[in-house]
Amino acid sequence: MKKAKIIILISLAIIVAVSVYIIKxxxxxxxxxxxxxxxxxxxELTTRQLDELNKNYEAISNPDISENLPTVEIDSTQQELIKNLFSEKEATRRASTVILLTEWTKxxxxxxxLVEFSEGRLTNEDYNVSGIINTIFVLNRMDEPLLRHDSLSVSGFINKVSQLKERKETQEQLNKLKQRLQ
Known part of the structure; x- marks a missing residue:
């Protein structure tokens, strides 16, 4: 009888343990x-945004259509891409960075x-350091003549970013950008 009670207790303990495991x-x-x-x-949201960006890009890159598009459309596409560099969603940031690097560096x-928008983000206490890094990354891949043409604003941006707390995350890219400006 004692053995049967022990077996029942052990069986109940096993059942309780298995039940707890199954619930977890x-x-x-x-x-x-x-x-x-x-x-x-x-x-799905990122896919919709990319589809919209692709439509805008196709319209802009098609000479027959782009001649009839107002400049505001082109600027709004560029502004949307720049804004998306600071998105909370990594996929959106990456997609915008790739499009800017492949289609807008000239x-x-x-x-x-880009500098104006990014500097505006630096004034926020909760600025997105990923957006700052993406900005520097894009600036580092801009055409040399364009970069030199806007060297004053880029230098000002570099100085502001150099004062950030998280500057060690940006320092390597900042150094490359400084060298390109010389």
Whole structure:
């Protein structure tokens, strides 16, 4: 009789332990599902933004269409790309950086617009250091003549970024940018 009680107690302990494990596993699966849903929503939003940027780019790059587009359309596309360098979503920041690097590095309006927008973000206490890094990264890949043409504003931007707390994250890229300006 004593052995039967012990076996029953051990069986109950095993059942409780397995039940606790199953509940924990179920909770982990639920958390993962919620995270996957959020990631899917972010991906869908980024895809829609990229589709819109691609439409704008196609319109701008098509000579038949771009002749009829007002300059404001082009500027709004550029401004949207610049703004997206500071997005909270990494995928959006990366996509905008790639588009700026592949399509806008020869555009004479990019440097002044990029520097102005980025400097405006530096005044916020909660500025996005990733956006600052992306800005420096794009500036480092601009055409030399354009970079030299806007060297005063770029130098001012470098000085402001050099004063940031997180400057060690930006220092290597800042040094490259300084060298390109010389």
């Amino acid at each position: 596993l179920y909770n982990d699966i639920e958390k993962t599902n919620i995270e996957l849903l959020k990631t899917r929503e972010d991906l 555009d004479s309006t990019l440097i002044p617009n």
